[in-house]
Amino acid sequence: MLHHLPVSAYTSREWFEREQRHIFSNTWRYAGFMEDVSEPGQYISVQAGLSNIFIVMGRDRRLRAFHNICRHRGTQLIRAVGKVQKALTCPYHDWTYDLEGNLISVPDEEREFGRLDKSCLGLKPASVDIWKSMLFVHPDPDAGSIMDWFGEVDSLIGPHEPETLPEYEEARNTYEIAANWKIVVENYIDVYHLSHLHSSTLHMYDHAKAEYGFVGPHFTFWEPPVPDYAEDQDSKLPAPRVIPADQNGTWVPMLFPGIGLAASEDGWNVFIVEPVAPDLTRVTNRSRVANASAWAFSKQAARSAHFWSKFGLGGKYEADDATSEDDPMASGDFTSEDIYACEQQQKSLSSPHYEVGPAAVGESPVLTHQDVVLKWLDRQQ
Amino acid sequence: MNHGFYPLTVQDTREEIGGLAKSVIFRVPDELRRIFAWRAGQHVCLRFVIDGHEQRRSYSISSSLVSGDPLQITVKRVAGGLISNHINDVLERGDVVDVMAPYGTFCLDTAPNLRRTHYFFGAGSGITPLISMIRSVMCNEPHSTAYLAYGNRNADSILFREPLAGLVEGHGERFGLSHVLSAPSMWSGFSYWRKGTVDREAVEALIAENPPYAQDAQYYVCGPGNMNNTVKAGLMLLDVPASRIHMENFGAEVESDTSVSGIAANARIHLDGRTHDVRISQNQTVLEAMRNAGLSPPYSCQSGVCGACRAIVKDGAVHMRARMALEDGEIDNGHVLTCQSVPMTDRLSIQFD
Numbered sequence: 001m002l003h004h005l006p007v008s009a010y011t012s013r014e015w016f017e018r019e020q021r022h023i024f025s026n027t028w029r030y031a032g033f034m035e036d037v038s039e040p041g042q043y044i045s046v047q048a049g050l051s052n053i054f055i056v057m058g059r060d061r062r063l064r065a066f067h068n069i070c071r072h073r074g075t076q077l078i079r080a081v082g083k084v085q086k087a088l089t090c091p092y093h094d095w096t097y098d099l100e101g102n103l104i105s106v107p108d109e110e111r112e113f114g115r116l117d118k119s120c121l122g123l124k125p126a127s128v129d130i131w132k133s134m135l136f137v138h139p140d141p142d143a144g145s146i147m148d149w150f151g152e153v154d155s156l157i158g159p160h161e162p163e164t165l166p167e168y169e170e171a172r173n174t175y176e177i178a179a180n181w182k183i184v185v186e187n188y189i190d191v192y193h194l195s196h197l198h199s200s201t202l203h204m205y206d207h208a209k210a211e212y213g214f215v216g217p218h219f220t221f222w223e224p225p226v227p228d229y230a231e232d233q234d235s236k237l238p239a240p241r242v243i244p245a246d247q248n249g250t251w252v253p254m255l256f257p258g259i260g261l262a263a264s265e266d267g268w269n270v271f272i273v274e275p276v277a278p279d280l281t282r283v284t285n286r287s288r289v290a291n292a293s294a295w296a297f298s299k300q301a302a303r304s305a306h307f308w309s310k311f312g313l314g315g316k317y318e319a320d321d322a323t324s325e326d327d328p329m330a331s332g333d334f335t336s337e338d339i340y341a342c343e344q345q346q347k348s349l350s351s352p353h354y355e356v357g358p359a360a361v362g363e364s365p366v367l368t369h370q371d372v373v374l375k376w377l378d379r380q381q
Numbered sequence: 382m383n384h385g386f387y388p389l390t391v392q393d394t395r396e397e398i399g400g401l402a403k404s405v406i407f408r409v410p411d412e413l414r415r416i417f418a419w420r421a422g423q424h425v426c427l428r429f430v431i432d433g434h435e436q437r438r439s440y441s442i443s444s445s446l447v448s449g450d451p452l453q454i455t456v457k458r459v460a461g462g463l464i465s466n467h468i469n470d471v472l473e474r475g476d477v478v479d480v481m482a483p484y485g486t487f488c489l490d491t492a493p494n495l496r497r498t499h500y501f502f503g504a505g506s507g508i509t510p511l512i513s514m515i516r517s518v519m520c521n522e523p524h525s526t527a528y529l530a531y532g533n534r535n536a537d538s539i540l541f542r543e544p545l546a547g548l549v550e551g552h553g554e555r556f557g558l559s560h561v562l563s564a565p566s567m568w569s570g571f572s573y574w575r576k577g578t579v580d581r582e583a584v585e586a587l588i589a590e591n592p593p594y595a596q597d598a599q600y601y602v603c604g605p606g607n608m609n610n611t612v613k614a615g616l617m618l619l620d621v622p623a624s625r626i627h628m629e630n631f632g633a634e635v636e637s638d639t640s641v642s643g644i645a646a647n648a649r650i651h652l653d654g655r656t657h658d659v660r661i662s663q664n665q666t667v668l669e670a671m672r673n674a675g676l677s678p679p680y681s682c683q684s685g686v687c688g689a690c691r692a693i694v695k696d697g698a699v700h701m702r703a704r705m706a707l708e709d710g711e712i713d714n715g716h717v718l719t720c721q722s723v724p725m726t727d728r729l730s731i732q733f734d
Contacts, residue, residue: 034594058619059618059619060588061589061592061593062593086620129595147494
């Protein structure tokens with residue numbers, strides 16, 4: 001057991017498939033940033049657990065979401081991104097749907113089918129909404145209000161207005177971690193590890209003062225800057241401020257399932273966890289920063305450089321102890337440290353001698369998250 | 382006998398737009414509160430007996446129950462109108478009026494967990510149900526946003542000008558107010574959004590300038606004359622599903638697009654540099670007749686979507702059953718979709734591109 005879950009929850013195909021069906025096909029899934037579908041006719045498709053769903057914007061600038069399945073032979077209707085005019089045509093037999101999903105045209109309908117009740121053959125709708133500047137889809141067309149899902153954490157994840165912050169596109173990043181998605185999430189919400197694994201990479205925040213807990217299935221987290229970083233903070237922020245000057249700290253919630261946010265005084269980031277296989281997880285990062293000129297960013301970077309050179313970001317291990325030039329533990333990059341820790345943990349799971357010790361107070365979110373997973377699977381069965 | 386009418390006492394009245402309208406606030410006694418629990422957008426029927434004759438009129442309720450306001454109607458004077466002028470001239474605090482329980486299906490029911498984008502299109506006294514709806518959204522749907530395009534003649538004829546400005550002040554992040562004036566005074570310092578009426582362009586502009594953030598978008602239309610149909614047509618052109626459009630329907634102006642079967646016609650077709658005479662029978666589309674005649678015109682989807690079969694009507698007229706593939710400007714230029722066109726004149730001349 002890893003506390004409340006069996007080892008097989010992290011290694012078996014059977015668990016993976018149950019989670020895909022009952023968790024990832026049954027909750028609001030992150031589908032991108034609102035800018036990704038921002039003009040009429042534009043669309044994207046996204047995998048939401050077992051369902052492939054596409055989002056398209058109509059001329060009324062409202063988003064529609066449909067299961068990406070032609071109602072004729074079930075062919076995937078559209079490709080990942082693109083722009084259509086006013087109708088969607090399946091490439092296979094040219095069945096055509098309008099942007100409301102109605103089947104409006106079947107070539108040679110009468111000759112091939114006789115009378116066809118097209119009204120029963122519309123695309124299957126799904127739900128779509130925008131929350132905190134992110135697109136979300138839900139495979140269920142009657143998923144209800146997205147605020148029923150996120151409403152209670154809405155005010156607990158930071159004062160940021162991500163809708164007003166442009167994306168910093170250079171920060172877009174997708175990578176795979178050779179570990180189960182829950183290992184990645186558990187690492188994200190493990191408060192105990194912050195002072196240790198990240199002793200030289202996240203020490204600008206005061207982990208001893210962290211405030212965290214669960215609201216329903218969602219984890220919330222806030223911690224203040226250490227006094228050294230808090231004092232005259234505007235001269236120390238690496239980039240221009242994005243929240244009011246009287247508010248500071250970092251908000252690092254993990255919304256269920258696997259929707260991580262990381263927001264602080266100078267930026268707003270997403271950390272999306274997507275299971276690929278029992279032992280493989282894809283992480284997508286995107287960032288928003290202040291709506292300021294390149295000059296303002298350079299100025300702030302230059303202004304804060306002195307503080308950071310003194311404050312000392314560095315690797316967990318000194319160069320002498322590094323195994324190689326690219327040893328993550330000497331990288332001075334907290335993401336590399338996290339990936340390393342997750343993969344090292346996954347490796348051990350196959351050992352017949354695998355056993356975990358007691359959980360620290362700061363690891364209590366890990367146990368709660370395991371309970372949430374269990375509860376969610378139980379409830380759906 | 383009360384026939385569903387209940388005597389309600391006028392608690393207060395308030396003159397609006399310089400005496401051209403009057404708000405009447407009724408006291409609803411505790412025992413009638415349940416009966417008079419109205420939904421935003423509903424109206425009440427009032428009964429008066431004037432010169433021995435019973436008169437009934439329905440007026441939209443202009444206050445919101447969820448904001449805690451008392452039952453209020455707002456009545457604009459109608460030139461020569463018996464009851465509207467009676468209310469404006471005579472009705473005062475302490476009077477008792479027979480009022481029927483609120484009714485109507487043009488409603489906006491709010492709930493705090495809902496997160497929607499509400500678009501309102503109104504003109505003149507059509508604002509009365511809309512302001513009730515907007516207030517309800519502001520009070521009871523904290524995650525929802527509302528946009529109002531509101532048409533009037535000039536700044537002085539705007540009903541609820543101050544209350545609406547107050548809503549912008551109090552909820553500016555969630556309420557966008559766009560005044561449309563048809564005859565704005567040059568000397569008024571009042572700033573408005575557009576000159577003209579709440580027409581198709583205004584509909585498009587309001588949505589383009591305020592695209593929905595919350596994706597459950599709903600559209601409410603209430604105005605006099607042609608505004609309702611114009612706005613609805615404008616929304617439909619943008620592919621707003623009819624199920625999301627809510628209109629105050631006054632019964633008389635139901636106008637459904639009855640299917641047109643067309644008439645038999647002789648058509649002269651200019652295709653690929655040659656001219657053909659084709660007989661089109663009743664209920665047949667131009668494309669069907671051409672194919673029956675052995676011609677090979679361009680076509681594809683046969684449903685008005687792709688535009689492959691487009692042509693220009695040089696002479697005569699057709700009715701198009703669907704027209705998705707054409708822009709309005711193209712239709713103005715005579716473009717048609719032959720797969721969707723049935724003749725409306727017995728002679729046609731059609732030119733393919």
